[in-house]
Amino acid sequence: MADVTQATGFKRVQVLFREGRIEEGTLLLKALQDEYIALCDENSTLKRQLTEVADVLDLAQNVAYDGQKYWLEDGNERKGPFCQLCYDREGLLIHLQPHGKHWECQSCKSLFMTTKKETHAERKRVSPQFPLVLGHELG
Structure with missing residues (x-):
């Protein structure tokens, strides 16, 4: 769902810039960047946790x-x-x-x-x- 929201959000940024609504476009772009950074951090955490679980399972075997x-x-x-x-x-x-x-x-x-x-x-x-x-x- 986040991918669809991001895609439509980026399209909205394009429209705002084309319409000359630079300030609105910049604010929306900043919000999308913050969301992207949060998702990247969450993804890194989940990958680390998955690796730890895999290591535990490998050792347990x-x-x-x-x-x-x-x-x-x-x-x-x-x-x-x-x-x-x-x-x-x-x-x-x-x-x-x-x-x-x-x-x-x-x-x-x-x-x-x-x-x-x-x-x-x-x-x-x-x-x-x-x-x-x-x-x-x-x-």
Whole structure:
């Protein structure tokens, strides 16, 4: 609808200028410019939000739950583990830290048992990274 309004608005500006009603044409043109700038700003915001949602969905497709914690599977590489509670509640991928025979979340202090599948070598591969924030600033 805005396209039709803008098109007819621009036609009206042309008519006003042809009729020598420069001041009216200038005011209408200024209003159309303001509307165009507002639409461009809204469009940029929507594109950014769409990209953020797509990133969240792409990442979510690579998150695997092993029954108690999450892992990020990137091709043949497995990263993690990540706290199940922080991810489910806040959408945050918080790395769990090895602590004896269990994993500990430094954010919510939850404890997760080490499974037999998780070898000592796999636990050593856990790289201390900052948490990945998902789903924020989408509003």
